Each structure stands twice: as structure tokens, then as C-alpha cells.
Amino acid sequence: MDIVKLLNEMTIEEKVAQLSGGSFKQILDLKTLRINNHAKERMPYSVGHLDRVGGSTDLTPREIAMAANELQRYFVEETRLGIPVLLSTEGTSGVLSRNYTLFPGNLNTGAMFDEHLTYEMGKAIGKELRAAGENWVLAPVVDTIREFRYGRYEESYGEDIYLVARNGVEYVKGLQGDLKTGAAATLKHYVAQGISDGGRNTAPVHLGQRELLNEYLVPFEACVKEANPATIMAAYHEIDGIPTHASKYLLLDILREKLGFEGLTVSDGNGIQLVNHFQEYCGTLNEAASLCINAGIDLELDDVYRRFLISEAEKGTVSMERIDEAVLRVLTLKEQLGLFENPYVDIDKVDEIVMCGKHLNLAYEMAVNSIILLKNQDRVLPVAKGKKIGLVGPLSNRKDFAYGDYSYPTHIKEVYYACAGLSEDEILARSAFSASRIKEFDELYHDTATIYEELKIRYTVVQRDLLRDTYNYYKDPKFEDYELDDELLGCDVLVAVLGETSGMGYENDTGESTDRTEITLSKEQRNLLAKLKKTGKPLILILANAKPVELSIESDLCDGIMEAFKTGYYGARAICDVLDGSVSPGGKLPVTIPKHIGQCPIYYSQRITGKKQFWRNKYLEMDLNPLYEFGFGLSYTDFIIDVSDFTCKGDSVCGEVRLKNIGDRAGSEVIQLYVKKRFGTISQPERELKFYKKVYLKPGEECLVPFCLRLDSLAYYNIDMDYCLEDSEVTVMIGTSSKEILKEETYKLEFPGGKKLIKEKVFNNNMN
Numbered sequence: 001m002d003i004v005k006l007l008n009e010m011t012i013e014e015k016v017a018q019l020s021g022g023s024f025k026q027i028l029d030l031k032t033l034r035i036n037n038h039a040k041e042r043m044p045y046s047v048g049h050l051d052r053v054g055g056s057t058d059l060t061p062r063e064i065a066m067a068a069n070e071l072q073r074y075f076v077e078e079t080r081l082g083i084p085v086l087l088s089t090e091g092t093s094g095v096l097s098r099n100y101t102l103f104p105g106n107l108n109t110g111a112m113f114d115e116h117l118t119y120e121m122g123k124a125i126g127k128e129l130r131a132a133g134e135n136w137v138l139a140p141v142v143d144t145i146r147e148f149r150y151g152r153y154e155e156s157y158g159e160d161i162y163l164v165a166r167n168g169v170e171y172v173k174g175l176q177g178d179l180k181t182g183a184a185a186t187l188k189h190y191v192a193q194g195i196s197d198g199g200r201n202t203a204p205v206h207l208g209q210r211e212l213l214n215e216y217l218v219p220f221e222a223c224v225k226e227a228n229p230a231t232i233m234a235a236y237h238e239i240d241g242i243p244t245h246a247s248k249y250l251l252l253d254i255l256r257e258k259l260g261f262e263g264l265t266v267s268d269g270n271g272i273q274l275v276n277h278f279q280e281y282c283g284t285l286n287e288a289a290s291l292c293i294n295a296g297i298d299l300e301l302d303d304v305y306r307r308f309l310i311s312e313a314e315k316g317t318v319s320m321e322r323i324d325e326a327v328l329r330v331l332t333l334k335e336q337l338g339l340f341e342n343p344y345v346d347i348d349k350v351d352e353i354v355m356c357g358k359h360l361n362l363a364y365e366m367a368v369n370s371i372i373l374l375k376n377q378d379r380v381l382p383v384a385k386g387k388k389i390g391l392v393g394p395l396s397n398r399k400d401f402a403y404g405d406y407s408y409p410t411h412i413k414e415v416y417y418a419c420a421g422l423s424e425d426e427i428l429a430r431s432a433f434s435a436s437r438i439k440e441f442d443e444l445y446h447d448t449a450t451i452y453e454e455l456k457i458r459y460t461v462v463q464r465d466l467l468r469d470t471y472n473y474y475k476d477p478k479f480e481d482y483e484l485d486d487e488l489l490g491c492d493v494l495v496a497v498l499g500e501t502s503g504m505g506y507e508n509d510t511g512e513s514t515d516r517t518e519i520t521l522s523k524e525q526r527n528l529l530a531k532l533k534k535t536g537k538p539l540i541l542i543l544a545n546a547k548p549v550e551l552s553i554e555s556d557l558c559d560g561i562m563e564a565f566k567t568g569y570y571g572a573r574a575i576c577d578v579l580d581g582s583v584s585p586g587g588k589l590p591v592t593i594p595k596h597i598g599q600c601p602i603y604y605s606q607r608i609t610g611k612k613q614f615w616r617n618k619y620l621e622m623d624l625n626p627l628y629e630f631g632f633g634l635s636y637t638d639f640i641i642d643v644s645d646f647t648c649k650g651d652s653v654c655g656e657v658r659l660k661n662i663g664d665r666a667g668s669e670v671i672q673l674y675v676k677k678r679f680g681t682i683s684q685p686e687r688e689l690k691f692y693k694k695v696y697l698k699p700g701e702e703c704l705v706p707f708c709l710r711l712d713s714l715a716y717y718n719i720d721m722d723y724c725l726e727d728s729e730v731t732v733m734i735g736t737s738s739k740e741i742l743k744e745e746t747y748k749l750e751f752p753g754g755k756k757l758i759k760e761k762v763f764n765n766n767m768n
Contacts, residue, residue, distance in 0.1 A: 001335055001340040001341075003328065003331040003332060003335055004328070006081065006083070006331060007324060007327055007328055007331065009081065010081065010327070012310055012313065012320075012323070013045060013310065014045045014046070014080070014081060014083075015323055015324070015327045016305055016306055016309045016310055016323070017043075017045040017046060017047050017048070017306060018046065018047070018048045018083070018299075018327045018330045018331065019048055019293075019298065019299055019300065019305045019306075019309065019323070019326050019327060019330065020047060020048055020299075020300055020302070020303050020304075020305045020306035021047065021048060021049050021050065021051055021088075021299075021300060021301050021302055021303060022043060022047045022049075022050055022051075022303060022306075023050070023051065024050040024051075024053055024067070024071055024087075025056075025434065026038065026039075026042045026043065027039035027042055027043050027071070027074065028067060028070065028071060030057065030059075030434050033063060033066045033067045033070055034070055035070060035071075035073075035074045035078075039074055039078070040078070043079075044079070045079055045080070045081075046075040046079045046081065046082075046083035046084070046085060047075075047085055048085075048086060048299050048300075048330050049085060049086035049087065049088050049136060049299070049301075050071060050085055050086070050087055050088070051088050051089070051301065052088070052089050052090075052096065052097075053067050053068055053071070053087055053089070053097075053133075053134060054089065054095070054096070054097025054098060054100075054132070054134070054408075055089045055090060055096040055097050055408065055411070055412070056412070056415070056434065057098075057434045058098055058434070058438050058443075058444065059097070059098065060098055060099055061097065061098075061099055061100060061128070061131070061132045061350050061351070061354040061355075062132070062347060062350045062351060064097060064132040064133060064134070065131070065132040065133045065345050065347045065350045066347060067133075068087055068132060068133025068134060068345065069133060069344050069345060069347070071085060071087070072084050072085060072133070072339075072343035072344060073344075076343060083331070083334070083340075084334055084339035084340060084343035085339075085343075086135060086136045086184075086330075086333070086334065086337075086339075087133060087134040087135055087136065088134070088135075088136040088137070088138060088301075089129070089134050089136075089137065089138070090137070090138050090139060090406050090411070091125045091129065091137035091138070091139040091175075091183075092105075092106055092139040092140060092141055092155060092404075092406045093105050093106060093108075093109070093121075093404065093406065093407060093566075093568065094125060094363075094407065094408070094568070094569075095125060095128050095129050095132075095134070095137075095408075096406060096407075096408050096411060097132075097134075097408055098408060098444055098446075099354070099355060099446050100128055100354055100355060100408065101124060101125075101128060101354070101355050101359040101360060101362075101363055101569060102363070102402075102403065102407050102408065102448075102568050102569040103121050103124075103125075103362070103363050103366055103568045103569070104363070104366050104367050104370050104565070104566060104567045104568040104571070105154055105155075105403075105404035105407070105546065105565055105566035105567075105568070106140075106141060106154065106155050106156055106157050106404075107153075107154055107156065107157070107158065107370075107546075107547070107548070107565045107566070107590060107591070108366065108367065108370035108564075108565045108566060108567060108568070108587070109121070109157055109167055109366065109370065110156070110157035110158035110163055110164070110167060110590030110591075111158075111369075111370040111371075111372055111563075111565065111587035111588060111589065111590050111633075112366060112369045112370045112586070112587060112694070113163070113587075113588050113590075113631075113670045113672075113692050113694050114369060114694045115166045115167050115169070115170040116170070117362070117365060117366050117369065118166075118167045118170045118171050118174070119170035119171070119173055119174040120174060120362050121171065121174065121362060121366065122140075122170065122171040122172065122173065122174025122175035122176075122185075123174035123175065123177070123182075124174075124358070124359040124362055125137065125139075125174075125175055125183070126174065126175040126176065126177060126181075126182040126183040127181075127182075127353055127359075128353055128354045128355075128359065129183045130181065130182065130183055130345070131345060131349060131350050131353040131354055132345065132350050132354065133344075133345045134183070135183050135184060135337050135339065136183060136184040136186070136230075136231070136333075136337075137175060137183050137184065137185055137186060138186045138188065138233065139171070139175075139185065139186060139188070140167070140168050140171040140172065140175075140185065140186075140187065140188075141155040141156055141157075141188055141189065142157075142164055142165070142168035142187050142188070142219035142220055142223060143155070143156050143164075143188075143189055143192075143193045143194045143216075143219075143235075144156065144158075144159065144160070144161055144164050144194070144215065144216055144219060145158075145159065145193075145194030145195070146159050146194065146195055146601050146603045147194055147195050147196065147199045147600075147601070148199065148516075148519040148547070148548060148549075148550070148594070148597065148600055149198065149199025149200075149515055149516050149517065149519060149597075150194050150195075150196065150199040150200075150201070150515055150547075151199075151201060151405075151510050151511050151512060151513060151514040151515045151516065151547070152193075152194065152201065152405070152511070152512050153194065153510075153546075153547035153548065154404045154405060154502060154510060154511070154546035154547040154565075154566065155404070155405070155406060155512075156194060157590060158590025158591050158630075159590065159591045159592060159603040159604070159605075159630065160590065160603075160604075160605065160630065160688075160689050161215055161216075161218050161219060161605070161688070161689075162688065162689045162690060163590055163689060163692075164219045165218055165219040165222040165223070165763055166222075166764065166766075168187065168219050168220075168222065168223045168227075169222055169223050169226045169227045169763075169764075170227075171185070172185045172187070172223055172227035172228075172229045173226075173227045176227070176228075176229070176230065179230065179336045179337050179338070180336075180337065180338040183337075184230035184231060184333060184336075184337060185227075185229045185230055185231070186229065186230070186231040186232065186233050186266065187220055187223050187224075187229050187231070187232045187233065188232070188233035188235070188268070189233055189234070189235035189236065189268060190220060190232050190233060190234050190235055190244065190250070190251075190255065191212065191216055191217055191220060191235060191239075191244065191250060191254075192205050192207060192212060192216040192217075192235070192237075192239065193205070193235040193236070193237060195207070195216075196237050198515070199515050199516070200515050201236070201512065201513045201515055202236040202237055202274065202278065203237060204237060204238050204239075204241075205237045205238070205239050206239075206240075207239070209717075209721075210682060210716075210717050210721075212239075213254075213717050214716045214717055217254070217259075218763070220232070220255075220259070221259050221761070221763070222763035222764075224259050224260065224261050225259075225260075225761065225763065226763060226764070228263075229263060230263050230264060230333055230336070231263050231264040231265070231266050231299075231333070232255065232261060232263065232264075232265055232266070233265075233266050233267070233268055234250075234251065234265065234266070234267060234268060234271060234297060235268065236268055236271060236274060238279060238281075242281075243274070243275045243279050243281050245267055245268075245271045245272060245274070245275050245291075245292045245295065245297055246275050246281060246282075246288075246291040246292055246295045247295055248294070248295045248296065251265055251295050251296030251297065252295070252296045255296070256296065263329070263333070264298050264299055264329045264330060264333050265296050265297055265298045265299070266297065266298065266299045266300070266301065267292065267297050267299070267300040267301050267302070268301065269301045269302065270301075270302060271292075271297075271300075271301070272285075272288050272289060272292045272297070272300055272302065272304045272305075273285065273288065273302065273304060275288040275291060275292060276288040285304055285307070285308055286308045286311065286312055288304065289304050289305055289307075289308040289309050289312055289318075290308075290309075290312040290317040290318045293305065293309065293318055293322060293323070293326065294317075294318060294322060298325075298326035298329050298330065299326065299329075299330055309323070360569065360570065363568050363569050363570050364570035364573060364574055366568070367567040367568055367570050367571050367573075367574035367575075368574045368577060368578065368583050368585075368586055369586035369587060369668070369694075370564075370565065370567065370586070370587045371562060371563070371564050371567070371574060371575065371578050371585045371586065371587050372562070372563040372564075372585060372587035372588060372589055372632075372633040373560075373561075373562055373563075373578075373585040373587075373633060373634040373635065373636075374551070374555070374561040374562070374563050374589075374628055374632070374633070374634070375555060375558060375559070375560055375561040375634075376559075376560050376634055377559045377560065378559065380493070380538050380540060380559040380560040381540065381560045381562070381578075381579065381581075381636070382578070382579060382580055382581030382636060383459070383493055383495075383540070383579055383580060383581075385458075385459075385580065387459060387492040387493055388459065388460045388461075388462070388490070388491045388492045388493075389455065389459045389460070389461050389462070389491055389492070389493055389494075389495055390461075390462050390464070390488045390489075390491035390493070390494045390495065390537070391451070391452055391455060391461050391462065391463045391464075391495050391497065392463070392464050392465070392466050392488070392494065392495070392496050392497070392528070392532065393465070393466065393467065393496045393497040393498045393525070393528070393542075394465055394466075394467040394468060394469050394470050394497075394498070394525070395451070395470065395497045395498065395499055395501075395544045396450070396451055396452050396463060396465065396495075396496075396497040397450045397451070397452040397453070397463055397465065398450060399442065399445040399448045399449075399450055400445075400501050400502075400503075401450070401451065401497065401499065401544040401566075401571070401572075402448060402544070402566055402567050402568055402569070402571035402572065403502065403566055403568070404502045404511070404546045404566040405502045405503050405504060405508075405510070405511030405512050405546065407566070407568070408444065409441075409444045409445045410501070410502055410503040410504075410508070410511075411503060411504055412444070412504075413441065413503050413504070413506045413508075414503060414504045414505045414506035415504075416441055416444075416506075417441075417506055418506075419434070446569075448569055448571075448572075449572040449573065450572055451497055451542070451572045451575055451576065453572065454572035454573055454575075454576045455495075455572075455576050455579070458576060458580050459580075462487050462488050462490075462491055464482075464485070464488055466482045466484075466528060467479070467480070467482070467524055467525065467528060469501070469507065470498070470499060470500055470501050470509055470521075470522055470525060471500075471501075471509040471522045471524070472522070472524055473507055479524060480524055480527060480528075484531065484532070484535065489535060489537075491537065492537070492538075493537060493538045493539075493540065494532050494535065494537045494538065494539050494540070495540045495541075495542060495579070496528065496529060496532060496539065496540070496541050496542065496558075497542045497544060498521055498525045498528070498529070498541060498542075498543065498544070498545075499521070499543050499544035499545035499546075499564075500521075500544070500545045500546050500547070500549075502514075502546035502566065509522065510545070510546045510547050511546065518597065519548070519549055519550045519594075519597045519600070520549055520550050520551075520553075520597075521545070521549055521554070526553055526554070529541065529553070529554060529557045529558065530553075530557060532557075533557045533558075538559050538560075539557065539558050539559050539560075540558065540559060540560040540561075540562070540579075541554055541557075541558040541560065541561045541562065542562045542564055542575060542579075543561065543562065543563045543564055543565070544564050544565070544566065544567075544571075545563075545565060546565065546566050548591045548593060549593075550593065550594050550595065550596060550597060550627070551593055551627060551628070552595045552596065552627055555627060562575070562578065562579070562585065563587070563589070581636065581665070583666075584635050584636040584637060584665055584666060584667035584668065585633065585634070585635065585636070586633075586667075586668045586694075587633050588631050588632060588633040588670050588737070589628055589629070589630055589631060589632045589633060589737075590630070591603075591630060592604050592626045592628070592629060592630045592738075593626055593627045593628040593629075594626050594627060595622055595625075595626065595627045596621070596622065598619065598621070599619070599622075599624070599626070602626055603630070604626075604629060604630040604631075604686075604687065604738040605685040605686065605687060605688045605689075606685065606686060607683050607684070607685060607686060608683070608686045609683070610686075611624065611686050612624070629737050629738050629739040629740075630689075630737065630738040631670070631672050631689075631735075631736070631737035631738045631739075632737040632738075632739070632740075633670075633737075635663075635667040635668070635669065636663070636665045636667055637661055637662075637663030637664070637665040637666070637667035637699070638661075638662050638663040639659050639660065639661055639662065639663075639667075639669050639697070640659070640660045640662050641657060641658070641659050641669070641671075641736070641742060642657070642658045642659075643655065643656075643657050643658075643734050643742050643743040644656045644657070644658075645745075646732060646743075646745045648747055651710060651711045651712060652708050652709060652710050652711060653708070653709045653711070653732050653745075653747065654706070654707065654708040654709070655706075655707055655734070656704055656705060656706045656707065657671050657704070657705040657707070657734060658702065658703075658704050658705075659671070659695055659697060659702060659703055659705065660697070660700075660701070660702035661697035661698065661699055661700060661701050661702070662700075663699060664699050665699060666696070666697065666698045666699065667696075667697065668694055668695060668696045668697070669694070669695055669697075669736060670692055670693070670694045670695075670736065671692065671693045671694075671695070671705050671707070671734065671736070672689060672691070672692045672734070672735055672736060672737065672738070673689070673690050673691035673692065673707055673709060673732065673733065673734055673765070674687040674688060674689055674690065674732075674733040674735065674738060674741070675687065675688055675690045675709070675714060675730060675731065675732055675733070676688075676730070676731040676733070677714060677716075677728055677729070677730050677731075678728060678729045678730075678731075679727075679728045679729050680716075680718060680726040680727070680728040681718045681719035681720075681726060682716070682717075682718055682719055684716070687733065687738060689738070690709055690713060690714070690765055691707050691709060691765040691766065693705050693707070693766075706767060707734070707765070707767070708765065708767055709732060709765055710762050710765055711725060711730075711749070712725070712758050712760075712761075712762045713762040713763070713764075713765055714730065715758040715761070715762075718755065722755065722757060723757065723758050723761070724755045724756055724757045724758055725749060725751065725755065725756045725758065726749070726751070726754060726755045726756075727748075727749060727750050727751060727754045727755070728748075728749050729746060729747070729748055729749070730746065730747050730748075730749055731744055731745070731746045731747075732744060732745055732746075732747070
């Protein structure tokens, strides 16, 4: 396809349509899955994209494929130029549609410390998505989030730049493949989302230029340089008084010029509108449209461009050259995806790919490898066979324990109930959720097992909710009216499943736009734990929280703590396999857990002065140390770890770590390399992760883990904004967490003129 020739044939109306989105429900009859009689009137031209064919309906994957084929047929056969359409959806932890493989949440992905599995997940999502005709994924999230109050913390891989970058790169590589068979990825949310004022969604972000370039931009830059993502999405917030959607500095100077990004830049949902009515940066939507496209937003998720861009072009506030540039990028992506060649899918192959055995096994493997054992006093875990378990808590027998805010069932719950009782026309007008094939909401969870359903297969279990939800949403004075009955008190061990329900606003205590002033479990759940502790029974806590929570009280009360986050479709099986010892927990903390909200921010890679206090070096109420450090996680087995002497060879520091499993169970350990830089022209993080390697060993088995730190990976923007290494002191540390350091050595770097300019950035120290 000669897309330049095609561009020259287009009218301005057809061009602007390519820069806008739309709702497929305007032109598709959801009962027949055929184009309706209003299509020519509502969408006379092809459009840039249509959003969520499955994510806003209860269509099955096969039905989504039928709908996708019909939509493509309309645009290819019944519009003047026959341009196929991008079909977008969410996919941070699985396709956001009914009956797809739902993988663990992003914090679980970070907790694995194994980006090979992230690559396989991306690949699986791409295959499932393309099998049913959708082709563009609004993922991955490569925000480095360090604000505990922020409801969307759960969408991040964690607090660390290197960890986020490695997972983002591998997700994009796996998802996109060669694009002809994979799906287009979207890095989001560009840039520095998740460190906003008060932890509030879309509140301003404050950071300096070096902090932006040396830290929060790095995962985006690594993905651009190593994985070539098709699209990048702007964030909602403003930085230094300018909304990111309207920032030429961020979208053109940094993203295009400095990073060399050549793909498509897209708005977030309502992102252009917010520039006008939320951030009050301009007076009209017309102005918002011209501001955003001139700043670099090529394609919008909504229809502001469609409504206002032609008039702005006629006034001269937007040039045709800029419109043509954006349209050419849209057409290029469609060509790269192979849509001009063949936009259709084979409906008969859908069920062979979606939720296939390989993908489900991967979901289980990811879940097991992400569960973090935080406490195991007197080896209360695993629970011996034959024990009678008292299973309690509001999440002990609910399917939503396993899912975060961008998993299909929890994501659409609010709009599902908001649409209850509305007519089809009213639902269409809202572009909201359309359900015609299900009778009960729980059907949308497919056959997800609860923890109780899985646990009772293995043990004698007495189950009690005691609390009917994780939070007393309606201030019911009888919310805590429960008793611990004799049958429950007769159990050998008590297991409490507590945490958060996540979603988009329907009775959930975390998720997008559900920000918090507290970072703990609800007081009712903490009260429950205190009552359970008084029984004198061994007490185990299984945490099914979406974002990190402060656990000081829980750590005092419980004998064992298992941090599961949101474990996805096979979460119950994975949790119960860890509980009964079938497998060892394999996760490490991708975040730092504080003792109190007053310690925050408390991420491990703060500047040295951020981890001290002059001159008492403590708070009035407590010390400065976290409760659990980044990279921490216990195992059911024990390892002997021997670190060799380091050798500095040219531009690298190399060595090797020998591990031996001396326990009686198989297990994993994560070797972590940290670096501390001092005495340059700018202050540096007190330590920062630069390499990790997860190894799995059977009892008695041993292995050798080589490492080679490339010194160029330590470069930064100095006081003169040169990207370089400077005369400085570098300490290289090997350990099993950011705190537990087994060996360290310090080197002095010296260069002619005091610095070495780095032309090619190094983002990865993996040796394979």
C-alpha cells in the first residue's frame, strides 16, 4: 500500500477522521453483530480507531471476532477509500474482555523479578487479542510509582526504575512481535504519573529536569530504544504548570528529538477535554484541540479532533502539514499491522488460542512466582496436611480477590451496575456497558475459583466471611456485628484473607480515581485480626491487596504473612499451593513497605539525605527504617550463597555468585546488584538496582550466576546537563534485597577532563 499516495487522495474530513476515535456501538447492532442502518450517517469516513469491542460488552471472544470482521468489512467496503480501522483495548494483565486469560496484576509481575515471564505474557496477550480481531493494546504501564495514596499504584511494576524498564521492554517485545502477527503496544502514562500532589489522580506533578531525565523518563527511553513501541500515551497531569497533553517540551523536544521516538503519540481518554475543563488551561475545546495536536498528540482516544480540528485548520491555528504528519503516522501503523493486506481473522481459530492451556499455565506460573512470604514465625507455613483450617475474611470466598482495576470483571463492574435498568438507546448514548448474554454479574468472572473453593479440596475448612466487605462503604453501624463461633475456634490454625477490592469506582477501595488518605487495610479488617489473635491460635494472613499497604499492626499480630497482591485467574490455586507447601513462594517486594504513612516517600533509591534526618536521625515517634525493604522475600528453603571477588575489566565490573539449596524443598532466590555513586557534580540515589537474576534450585542443587556491570549504565545528566560518567566513587553491592548485602567493593572512576561523555545509553546489564 502506497500510504503517501493514499494520504494525498484524502479530503480534510477523511484526514481528521483518522485522528479520532469512536464507539463501535454507533454503527454495530449488538444483537446481530451486523452494521446497522445508521452507519453511513454516523461514520461516513473510516476512523482512526474504535475502542473496546469486548471491553464494554459481554461478547465472547468468538463474538468479538465476528464483530471485528464486520466492522472492518464496513470500513474497507463501504467507505470511499476503504481504510481499515484500529481496534483498541486495554491489556496490562490480560485482554480486557470476557473469557480471556487474566494474568496477575502488574505489581505481581514486578514481584517475579523474572522478565522472561513478562515477555511470555506479552506474547500471549498479543496472540489472544489478534485472534479475535483487535490489534492495538493500551499497555504497558511503565510509570515508576512511589506514592502510596495513589489509587493506580497497582498498575505499575513497582518503585524501581530498572525493574520497571526491564519489564516494560520485555512486555512490548512479546506483545508486538513483528506487528503483522502481534499487536501494537502503548507505553503509558508519559511521563512521571504516580507522584502527584496528595496522591490524587490527575493532580500536578513536581520534579526537576534532571530528576525527569535521570529517573522517570528512563523506562520510556529504554522501551523506545530496545523495543520500538508503536505508540505512546500522554499522562493526565501537568508538570511545571503545563498539561502533558499540551507540552511541546515533553512531546516534541524530549520524546521526538531526544529519545528519537518515531511512532504514534496518543491522548488518554478525555485527556484533551481535561486540558480545557479540568486543568482550565484554555477556554474552549477548540483551543484544547489545537494546543494538543500542535504539542504533538497525533491520535485522540475521543472525538474532540473530529468536532473541532477542521475549523481550527480553517482559522490557521493548525497547519495542514501538521495534520498530514499525524495522519501519515496513523496510516503507517495500520500498514505495519498488516491491516491493508488483510484486516480479517479466522473465527474458527479463536477458541484454539484464547485461554489455551499454554496461556493458563503461564498465568499460574506467574502467580506462584509473584507471591511474597513476608513473615514465617516458627515456620508456621506451610500448613501441614491434616490440619483443620479456619478460613475467614471478606475476600476468602469471593472471585474479585484475584483481580485489579484493569482486569475485565472488576473494571466494568461500575458501568455494569450503572446501566442496570437502562434501555439499549440510553446505554448507547452513554457508550457504556452492554450486557445481553448474561443473567448474573458473576458469570463475567468465567470459572475463577475462590480461595475457599480451592482450599477445601486439600483441608478440612471452616469458612466464615465475618466481614461482608473490605471496607464499610455505607457506614453501617452493624458492619462488625459478628462472633467467632465454636466451630471456628476449634480449628488448628486461622487463615485470614484480607485486602482490597479494586476497580473503577463501584464499591472498591483502590483503583483508578480511588485515591486514599490512609495506606492501611481498613480499620474493620485490622480489628478482625486483633480478635483472631486473642484466640491464641496460629494466625496466617493472606493479603489480596491491589496496591502496597502499610503492615505494622499486621506484622505484630500475625505469625505468617503472605503478600499475594492480585494473582489473576489461577490465583486461588497458586495461593493454596504455597499455603500447603506444594511450591515455595517465589516473589520479592517490588516496593518498600513503610511502618507509617508519615515516613513516605520511602522508596529505597532516595538520595542519601532522603534516608537520614539531621541531627537526631529519627522521627519523634519511630525510626526512619521501612518495615520491609525493596527486594525482600522469604522462602521455604535455605541457600548458601558465596560471592566471588569482583574484577574491574575495562568498562565493566564482573564477578559471579554461587548458590546452593541446602534445604529439603525446591525454591528460588533472586541475586540483586546495587550501585552507589558519590562525589560527582550532582547528588545520586543512595543505591539503585542495576542487575538481578532469579534462579530455581532443587534440594541439594547448586548453580553459578555470573554478572557484569557495564559502567556506562551508570551515566547520568550532570550539572552541565551532559550525559556522562564523572570522576567519582562507585560502590558495587551484591545481595538478596536492597538491605541484605552480601559483598561490596568500591572503585574510583577517573577520566581525562573529569568526565566521559556517553553517546549510546546502556539500559540493561543482563548477560543473555
